[in-house]
Amino acid sequence: MKVIELAEPYAKSEIYPEQIVLALGFFDGVHRGHQAVIKAAKQQAQKMGVKLAVMTFDRHPSAIFQQRDPQKIQYLTTIAEKLALFETFGADIAYVVKFDEKLAYLKPQEFIDKYVVGLNAIGITAGSDYTYGPHTVANMKNLPKYAKNRFEIQTVELLKEDEKVGSTGIREALANGKVELADHYLGYVYQTTGKVVHGFERGRQIGFPTLNIETSPAKQLPAVGVYAVEVGLDGKRYHGMASIGYNETFGDDLAKTLEVNLFDFSAMVYGKKVTVYWKNYLRPMVKFNSIAELIAQLEADKQHSEALLNVQNEN
Known part of the structure; x- marks a missing residue:
C-alpha cells in the first residue's frame, strides 16, 4: 500500500x-x-x-x-x-x-x-x-x-445493533473496562503497543515478574483493572494477565502503570516492543491488606486468565 x-x-x-x-x-x-x-x-x-x-x-x-x-x-x-x-x-x-x-x-x-x-x-x-x-x-x-x-x-448506512457501532461507543466501552464489547464492535481484538522498560521489580520479588510497558499517551488504554491478555513479542504470542493501575498495595500516590505477567516466560526483554491484546476483564484493582493476600489473588487471576484464554484458543 x-x-x-x-x-x-x-x-x-x-x-x-x-x-x-x-x-x-x-x-x-x-x-x-x-x-x-x-x-x-x-x-x-x-x-x-x-x-x-x-x-x-x-x-x-x-x-x-x-x-x-x-x-x-x-x-x-x-x-x-x-x-x-x-x-x-x-x-x-x-x-x-x-x-x-x-x-x-x-x-x-x-x-x-x-x-x-x-x-x-x-x-x-x-x-x-x-x-x-x-x-x-x-x-x-x-x-x-x-x-x-x-x-x-x-x-x-450506519451499522447498528442495540446502538450505532461507532468510535464513541468503543471509547466508552474501554473506559468502563468492557474490552469484550469493544472487541465485538471493532471486529478484532483491541491492542496496545509499547516498549518494555524498567520498573520497581515488585512483581519479581513476589513470584509474579511483570513486563512494565511504556505506551503512547495518545493511545487509549482500557480502564484501571486486571485483564486476561495475549502478548505479541518477537513474532510469538504468549498468554498472560495485565494490570492497569497505581499499585495501591505498595503505597499511595504512585504513577499509573501497565504491567503484564506472562505465563511460563522468564526472558529479559527490556527495550523490546510488545503488543498487548486485550481479551477479557477480570476484576477491579484492589488495595490488599498484606502481600500474602495479593499473592493469593494473583494466583486466582492466573488460573482464571488461563481458563479464559485456553477456551478462546480452542474455538
Missing part, C-alpha cells in the same frame, strides 16, 4: 496520478462500521477498474473546531495501526492529510474540488454521517450539489 501525506495547499505532483475510488472518513479504530465503508469502496473500485484510496486525517478535527489540546486527545488507533488496518481491508493507497486551520476552514465546495476531484477520484464511498464542513450543509445528502456529476457517490 502506498502512503501519501498531504498538507494544504498540496502540490499536484504529490498525488497518485491515476483515477481512484476514494473512501472518506476519519476511521479512528477502523471498526466494523468503517470496515463496511472500505469494503463497499473496494467493490466500487473493482467495478470501475481503478485503485482504492482511503483518506484520513493526522489528528481529530476537534483539535481545531473545539480547540482541544492535541496532546490530550486519545485515539483507538495510532496512525501506524490505522494504516496497517487499511491495508488489511484492501486499500491500495492511503492519504494522510494534515488537519490544520488551512484545511479546517475550506468551504465545502473547495474541499470537494481539492480533496475529491483534485485527487482524481471518479467514485467516493462514505458513511451516511460523513461531513466535509458544517454538518447542516456539508453532508452526504447535499454532496451531489458539490459533486456536479464529476464522480459517483456511494453512501453506506
Whole structure:
C-alpha cells in the first residue's frame, strides 16, 4: 500500500496520478462500521477498474473546531495501526492529510474540488454521517450539489445493533473496562503497543515478574483493572494477565502503570516492543491488606486468565 501525506495547499505532483475510488472518513479504530465503508469502496473500485484510496486525517478535527489540546486527545488507533488496518481491508493507497486551520476552514465546495476531484477520484464511498464542513450543509445528502456529476457517490448506512457501532461507543466501552464489547464492535481484538522498560521489580520479588510497558499517551488504554491478555513479542504470542493501575498495595500516590505477567516466560526483554491484546476483564484493582493476600489473588487471576484464554484458543 502506498502512503501519501498531504498538507494544504498540496502540490499536484504529490498525488497518485491515476483515477481512484476514494473512501472518506476519519476511521479512528477502523471498526466494523468503517470496515463496511472500505469494503463497499473496494467493490466500487473493482467495478470501475481503478485503485482504492482511503483518506484520513493526522489528528481529530476537534483539535481545531473545539480547540482541544492535541496532546490530550486519545485515539483507538495510532496512525501506524490505522494504516496497517487499511491495508488489511484492501486499500491500495492511503492519504494522510494534515488537519490544520488551512484545511479546517475550506468551504465545502473547495474541499470537494481539492480533496475529491483534485485527487482524481471518479467514485467516493462514505458513511451516511460523513461531513466535509458544517454538518447542516456539508453532508452526504447535499454532496451531489458539490459533486456536479464529476464522480459517483456511494453512501453506506450506519451499522447498528442495540446502538450505532461507532468510535464513541468503543471509547466508552474501554473506559468502563468492557474490552469484550469493544472487541465485538471493532471486529478484532483491541491492542496496545509499547516498549518494555524498567520498573520497581515488585512483581519479581513476589513470584509474579511483570513486563512494565511504556505506551503512547495518545493511545487509549482500557480502564484501571486486571485483564486476561495475549502478548505479541518477537513474532510469538504468549498468554498472560495485565494490570492497569497505581499499585495501591505498595503505597499511595504512585504513577499509573501497565504491567503484564506472562505465563511460563522468564526472558529479559527490556527495550523490546510488545503488543498487548486485550481479551477479557477480570476484576477491579484492589488495595490488599498484606502481600500474602495479593499473592493469593494473583494466583486466582492466573488460573482464571488461563481458563479464559485456553477456551478462546480452542474455538
